[in-house]
Amino acid sequence: MFDRLDSRILRFSDCYGQRFMKPGTYCYHALPATGYAVDIKRPFVINVGERKSTNVMNQHTVILRFDKQSFQPDKTELTIESGDLVIWNCPDRNAPGYIVQGDKEFFASVRLWNECGFSHAFGMPGVYEWKDAYGSGICGVINVADPPRDSKNCVDLAAWRESLSKAVLVTIDKNEAQPEKVEIVTGQTVYFAITVSKGISITDRRAFYAQT
Amino acid sequence: MSEIIAAIDETGANTLLADAIQTVGTLSKSGSGNLGPFGASYTVHGSFTSGAVDLIPPDTIRIDHLHFAWHADLSFSIDLNDFLPHFCLPQVCIDIPCVGEVCTPEICIDWPTIPIPTVSFGDFVEATADFGLDVALTSGNWKVQIVVKNVSQLQFGPGTAAILGIIAAAITPLLLAVPFIGPFLAIAVDAIIAAIGIAGLTGFLGPIISPFISGLKVPVYNQPKHFELLPAAGANDPAVFIELDTVQARIEGSDEDELVLDIDISA
Numbered sequence: 001m002f003d004r005l006d007s008r009i010l011r012f013s014d015c016y017g018q019r020f021m022k023p024g025t026y027c028y029h030a031l032p033a034t035g036y037a038v039d040i041k042r043p044f045v046i047n048v049g050e051r052k053s054t055n056v057m058n059q060h061t062v063i064l065r066f067d068k069q070s071f072q073p074d075k076t077e078l079t080i081e082s083g084d085l086v087i088w089n090c091p092d093r094n095a096p097g098y099i100v101q102g103d104k105e106f107f108a109s110v111r112l113w114n115e116c117g118f119s120h121a122f123g124m125p126g127v128y129e130w131k132d133a134y135g136s137g138i139c140g141v142i143n144v145a146d147p148p149r150d151s152k153n154c155v156d157l158a159a160w161r162e163s164l165s166k167a168v169l170v171t172i173d174k175n176e177a178q179p180e181k182v183e184i185v186t187g188q189t190v191y192f193a194i195t196v197s198k199g200i201s202i203t204d205r206r207a208f209y210a211q212t
Numbered sequence: 213m214s215e216i217i218a219a220i221d222e223t224g225a226n227t228l229l230a231d232a233i234q235t236v237g238t239l240s241k242s243g244s245g246n247l248g249p250f251g252a253s254y255t256v257h258g259s260f261t262s263g264a265v266d267l268i269p270p271d272t273i274r275i276d277h278l279h280f281a282w283h284a285d286l287s288f289s290i291d292l293n294d295f296l297p298h299f300c301l302p303q304v305c306i307d308i309p310c311v312g313e314v315c316t317p318e319i320c321i322d323w324p325t326i327p328i329p330t331v332s333f334g335d336f337v338e339a340t341a342d343f344g345l346d347v348a349l350t351s352g353n354w355k356v357q358i359v360v361k362n363v364s365q366l367q368f369g370p371g372t373a374a375i376l377g378i379i380a381a382a383i384t385p386l387l388l389a390v391p392f393i394g395p396f397l398a399i400a401v402d403a404i405i406a407a408i409g410i411a412g413l414t415g416f417l418g419p420i421i422s423p424f425i426s427g428l429k430v431p432v433y434n435q436p437k438h439f440e441l442l443p444a445a446g447a448n449d450p451a452v453f454i455e456l457d458t459v460q461a462r463i464e465g466s467d468e469d470e471l472v473l474d475i476d477i478s479a
Contacts, residue, residue: 003391013301013391015316056312063317085311091319119316121301123391146394155395167304167316186394189304189316 003124005142005204007192008110008133009033009097010090016100016109017087017117019057020048020080028102030064030071030088033110035099042103046086047079057083064088066095085117111199112192118202119167119191122184132200140170140177147185160185167191172200216475221468222267228471229275229358230262232430239424248412250288256420258282260428263338269465273343273358282421283334290383292323295403296396299323321392331382335371337421340364341428345461349437354459356433356473363425368414375413380405433459433473454479 003013010016010033020026027042029035058081063074071090078086088100088109099110106113111134122128122144131139147160167189168182174196182190192202220228242255263277300320307313343358380401387393387400435456442452460474 013319017314019311056310059312059314061315061317085314087314087316089317089319091317093322093324117314119304121316121319121392123393124389125394153398155398157395160395161302165302165304167306169306169308171308187301187392189301191304191306191308191314191316193308193311193314 003122003126003128004097004207005120005122005128005130005202006097006133006207007112007118007120007202008099010088010099010109011097012089012091012093012095013121013123015087015089015117015119017085017119018100018102018107019083019085019115020046020107021082021115023048023050023082026102026104026107028100028107030073030090030098030100032071033097033099035101042101043076044073045077047077048082048084049079051081051083053081057085060084060086062086062088064090064092064095064098066090066092066098071095071098087117105199111201112194112197113199114194114196117191117193119189120202121189122186125186129205130202131205133203134198134200136175136198136200138172138175138177138197138200140180141182142190143181143183144188145183145185160187164188169193171195172197215477216473218473218475219464219470221470222265225267225273225471226262226265228432229265229273229430232432233260233262235431236260236428241420241424243420245416245420246412247286247288247416248408249294250290250408252286252288252416254284254286254416254420256282256284256417258421258424263340267463267469267471268342269463269469271345271463272361273345273463273471274340275343276340277338278341278425279336279338280421280424281334281336282417282424283332284417284420286331286333287327287329289325289327290404291325292387292390292393292400295400295407296323296393299392299396301392323393324390326383326386326390328383328386331379333375333378335375336369337366337417337425338369339366339425341425343428343430345432345463346429347459347461349459352438353434353436354456355431356459356461358430358432360426360428363422366414366418366422366425368417372413372417373410376405376408376410379408432461432471439477 026046064071125146128142172194240257261279266274303318305315342362344361346359444451455478458476
């Protein structure tokens with residue numbers, strides 16, 4: 001068993017983020033993975049207006065709840081300004097793997113296009129060799145180590161908890177990930193920020209082989 | 213006076229009962245019980261080996277150090293929320309050049325319930341048991357068996373304490389498969405084993421194993437009432453039968469205590 005790293009199937013320790021650069025109405029659904037082919041309804045809405053704020057972007061967070069076999073966002077309709085970022089997370093460990101599926105090609109967690117992001121908090125130690133399951137060739141490595149133990153085999157939990165608030169950024173621009181190798185401890189988060197891509201995934205090779 | 217009297221002394225009784233206990237064979241039982249705070253399903257197998265026999269007039273056979281070797285397969289599940297602290301991944305913020313700061317939400321972990329499929333272990337218990345003599349004519353057969361009257365408290369073998377270590381070794385790899393548990397692993401295992409404890413283990417095993425001992429019946433004598441004394445030796449020489457009219461069993465105290473069978477016969 002391993003901690004599944006796969007942006008195509010979001011889980012409780014994952015977040016999907018998308019910036020909306022142009023004004024308009026964007027509809028979406030949150031569905032069990034691969035459900036976009038079954039359920040074509042897009043009942044939830046992001047209204048994007050002209051940018052009035054002076055900063056580059058504001059962030060909005062949508063928390064999904066899994067109840068009665070469906071995902072429900074805490075805000076079914078959200079109004080933002082162009083350039084803003086919306087982040088989705090479903091913190092329910094028992095929820096099935098899911099996707100956020102919008103009505104535009106760029107707006108879909110299953111395939112990360114432009115001005116979007118994916119984060120994963122790594123729950124288990126190991127070497128995570130990730131690649132793009134869609135074949136672009138982009139790849140990288142995340143080395144996850146358990147925090148050090150003292151002579152009594154105990155972890156300094158206070159120090160470990162403090163380390164959890166420090167995330168690591170991997171930027172992806174076209175076909176390049178920087179940095180390619182990352183070292184973290186169990187529980188830490190890596191945020192993959194995708195500036196421009198042809199629609200990629202961040203997929204652990206083990207998950208890739210398990211599916212193909 | 214009886215026509216047939218059979219008697220054995222304590223040395224003979226030790227040999228007889230050692231052999232007789234072997235014939236009891238392997239006993240087994242399945243069910244569920246409380247292993248400390250956990251509901252556990254079990255299958256227990258075990259067999260007896262005799263201890264030291266003491267014949268006590270007028271009707272008691274005491275077996276000291278009656279030894280029951282047992283093996284148990286357990287399965288149970290552990291709700292980790294009962295043992296691990298509530299834990300949340302904190303909000304993390306990261307600065308993306310030319311864009312700004314992005315923050316993930318705090319994510320609180322509900323620990324899962326872990327099924328422990330099968331933990332296998334074994335040891336022995338010993339007890340001192342007082343048996344009475346039971347004589348019955350059943351389906352045309354005289355049966356004499358010794359039946360438990362009283363059992364002392366079970367004494368678990370020295371390996372019982374080590375079973376907690378076996379349980380710890382069995383659950384550790386299963387816990388390791390739980391995301392985010394790594395830093396808490398030692399805490400979780402220690403807490404689970406402490407929750408079971410020796411008292412929980414013996415409290416679980418005692419009620420399972422006790423009925424094996426308290427229900428023990430050891431066959432001593434089993435012969436047909438219509439007893440073939442001589443087999444047939446030809447067409448004109450048929451088998452010779454006698455009737456065992458009564459069978460009585462007792463412990464007789466004299467210079468040496470003896471287990472005695474008194475049998476009245478008729479042609």
